[in-house]
Amino acid sequence: MASSILQVISFAGEAARICKAVYNDQPTDNDEIKERALSLKGAAETTTQVCQAYQPHTKDEKKLKEIADQCAKTAAELEDRLGDLLCHNSPGNASKAMLVLFKTWMSKKSIERLENTLDGYKDILETHLLVSVL
Numbered sequence: 861m862a863s864s865i866l867q868v869i870s871f872a873g874e875a876a877r878i879c880k881a882v883y884n885d886q887p888t889d890n891d892e893i894k895e896r897a898l899s900l901k902g903a904a905e906t907t908t909q910v911c912q913a914y915q916p917h918t919k920d921e922k923k924l925k926e927i928a929d930q931c932a933k934t935a936a937e938l939e940d941r942l943g944d945l946l947c948h949n950s951p952g953n954a955s956k957a958m959l960v961l962f963k964t965w966m967s968k969k970s971i972e973r974l975e976n977t978l979d980g981y982k983d984i985l986e987t988h989l990l991v992s993v994l
Contacts (some may be wrong), residue, residue: 872975
């Protein structure tokens with residue numbers, strides 16, 4: 861389960877980086893956004909399936925499952941942001957550009973929050989794994 865959590869966090873980090881690139885007006889390819897979204901979705905689905913099938917017994921196992929559930933929820937939010945990017949990452953008219961500018965400003969904060977949340981989960985997971993090994 862720990863490896864699937866780390867995979868979600870890794871793919872989510874890549875997704876957050878591509879979101880930031882779009883929000884910072886760096887050239888990005890819609891195919892790359894789609895690829896990141898699919899990778900993240902696949903990893904999140906795998907983690908969710910593992911969590912549903914897993915029955916924790918110890919306190920550590922329960923904490924691990926809790927982290928996995930939280931990561932899957934955060935990944936789903938990030939997937940939504942990637943979907944928004946696909947809608948707004950194409951050329952359009954001036955009114956659409958203004959709408960995108962506003963949504964970009966709002967979403968940039970959201971992406972940073974999601975990225976920080978996932979980094980926190982990673983730190984908790986790594987600490988938890990180290991303590992359980994010792």
